[in-house]
Amino acid sequence: MPSILVVAAREDWPTDRVVKTLTDRGQQVFRIDASDFPQEATLTGYMDNVHKGWTGSLRTSHRSLDLHDVAACYFRAPNPFRLSPDMSQPERAFAAAQARAGFGGILNALSCRWVNHPWAMSRAEYKPVQLAAAQLVGLPIPRTLITNNPDEVRAFARRIAGPIICKPVASPVFIEANELKTVYTKRLTEADLDDLRGIETTAHLFQEWVDKAHEVRLTVVGERLFATEVHATSPKAHEDWRSDYKSLKYTPTEVPSPLKYKVLGLMRDLNLSFGALDFIVSPHGEWTFLEINPCGQWDWIEHATGLPIADAIADELQGVIA
Template identity: 65%
Template sequence: MPSILVIAARDDWPTDRIVKILTERGASVFRMDTADFPQRLTVAARIDRGATWNGALTTSTRMVDLADVSAVYYRAPGAFAFPDGMSGPERRFAAAQARAGLGGIITALDGCRWVSHPAAMARAEYKPVQLAAARSVGLRIAPTLITNQPEQVRAFAAEMDGPIICKPVASPVFIEGDQLKAVYSRRLTGEDLMDLRGLGVTAHLFQAWADKAYEVRLTVVGDRMFATEIHAGSEAGYEDWRTDYASLAYFAADTPPHIARGVRRLLDRLALRYAALDFVVSPNNEWTFLEANPCGQWDWIAHEAGHPIAEAIADELQGEPR
């Protein structure tokens, strides 16, 4: 029987919803977390001149034959967990071997549907790649500078008609002192531009500020698009809606045809079957692309706007017509 392989953190409850839908539909689902390897999950696979990779993934209660995997859902699994007593160098070596071994076997699966392939997701996470691809398919982007040179930032700001913003090039989340912290987008003041002493330590992303009536989170699953208007009710939320969720209002919306065409071309170019895209919509209804997250959160926006995103992901994994 064809099996759907689900690779996600054990405590990821949005993935629980997808597994529940698939199971209720009668699908065979094998769920795993890479954090289970090698202590609760084992792999045995081989390849030779007569056949491609074949073998199985096995836990204490279940097993899936690699030849039976018809689709894979990949969503931010955990880090490998090794036995106590291993030294730091041993753990780093073992993690590299596990990534290349178990990870290599899984990513070598072909002839199945991926939502989405981890290699494509890894490449698509680079914002410079996203912006170049979005521009090439005709989506409107904001002028953007990535640099660690203060004089370049000041020159860029002088060229723009209005303010500029600074935001992280990569994930905005980090851990410091056992606390989860986040770095948000913010408009730079003249005082900020005078004092850029810390800029040289790493790369920073600067963008022209785009006037907005509201923002749109566009969740794409296969060929289906679920657009949600996000209206901020506070100054902080207006600058970056992630800073003040309590002030937000959500409304299901339609995707303009020219935006839908550009987004389809963009995701084809990035080889993604799922992404959460963010747009700014100006007062005169111009959509400006900000970014595409290949592993973006979807459950809260599905609840707020009434979108059947979990069902759409299940449909995509099962190859259901849409």
């Protein structure tokens, strides 16, 4: 029976929901976390000039998957490989590189439906790539500067002649002193512009502030678009809604028809079958694209609105046309 391979962190609740949806439909699912390899899982891959593609298997202590049976793969932020603690640091670095090339390489070579393919995800995670692709398909974007030069930031602010914001170019999450911390979007004041110490230490992303009535989280699965208005009821959330989830209210909405085709064009250009997109909607109803996360969270949106996102992901993996 064709199987769906799920590669995700063990503790990922949205993945649990998708797996349950698939198994409730009678679908064969093989789930693995990259951290299972190589200590709790074995990989065997074989290639010759007779069979097409890689043959072999993935095995755990209680299950086995024939690589030729994989009809689709749901790839969603697995944990890093867990290597032997007896290794030295150089040995661990070497072994991790071999695991990535071997385990990861064979998975990447599977000819099946993907949500999403790791290569496509890796490319789409670059904000400069996202913005260039969005501009190419005609989506409105904020004027943007990426730099580590304080003088360029001040010149950008003068050109904008209005408020500007600063936000991370990559993931906003980091760990310090065993505590998970998040860097939120910040609207810069005149005092901030006068004192830009630290800007030169790395790349920073600056954008013009776009006046908003609300924001929209648009979850795209295949050709299906699930849009939700995100209304902030606190000043902190109005600046960055991730900073105050308790103040948010959600309302399902529709995407304007001209934007639908541009969004689907963006998905095609980035080779994604799933994406979580963020838009600002102005008081006049104009939509401005901010970013797309190829591994974005969606479970809380489904819980708040009832939008059938898990079903749509299961449909995409099974090749069901909605």
